[in-house]
Amino acid sequence: MNQSMDTTGSRTGMWLFLYTEIMLFGGLFVIYAAYYRMHTMDFIASGKELDMVMGAANTVILLISSFCVAASITAVQQERKKLACTLLSITLALGFLFLINKYFEWGHKFDLGIYPDSPAMEDSPHGRILFFSLYYTITGLHGIHIVIGMILLSVTMLFIFMDKIRADHFVFLENAGLYWHLVDLIWIFIFPLFYLIL
């Protein structure tokens, strides 16, 4: 079977989709910037309540996973199917680890009564309420993207197994990889804005 493929068109389409994702998170960061400007002191105090070590660990996890995805493309190009699948499995495991960290992080915050509309938050300064609402919205939306990325990469691995992704045709892997890198890219900004502000 000789299907004609337009890989450049396919990749361009993926980038166009990524632009919409950039604007989606960009909009949320704009809200963050506005509220930071209006409630700077509350934001700084609230940021200190987040666990920096946890945030840094998740940053490292995503960076390593991003490397694995990029390396898996090289592996496919070199027809090293096994290596490509191993690298993608590591990525999936790291994605899972990221979500486990997030689970404990959110769980701990819930235990402290920090969640939208909680009784403990009622008397908080307005800026603190806004900070944690944004924290849950942005990291929550990001977490959903991690899950989608993991599903995409699982499908990609299946395609490599089935030889649907090969050295002469791997645009699906490239596009799934682009999505995963974007998720990493967004975290690169979430980390300093929420965990590191002083």
Add this chain to the structure above:
Amino acid sequence: MIKESESHMQSYGKLFSILLILLALTGFTVFISRVDLGSANIWVAILVASIKASFVLLYFMHLKYESFLIKSSFLATIGFLAILIGFMFWDIAFR
């Protein structure tokens, strides 16, 4: 059949060195965030994040080897995001 790639192959070593740079920058941004620079802290954090993002985009996401179409449309997207952020600060300043 259109030929699969002008796709550029990147060596594992090169990708790994990019990873090391990214990890080093992460360490740096954590360290510098503990140093009190006043209101400059947030700008340094955003600057380092932007440098990290550039490495991910250029090498992991192959932007460096992409066509003019993708490069220019990406910059346009970032440009519009900058306008959005700029208008927001404009609004706050004169409200």
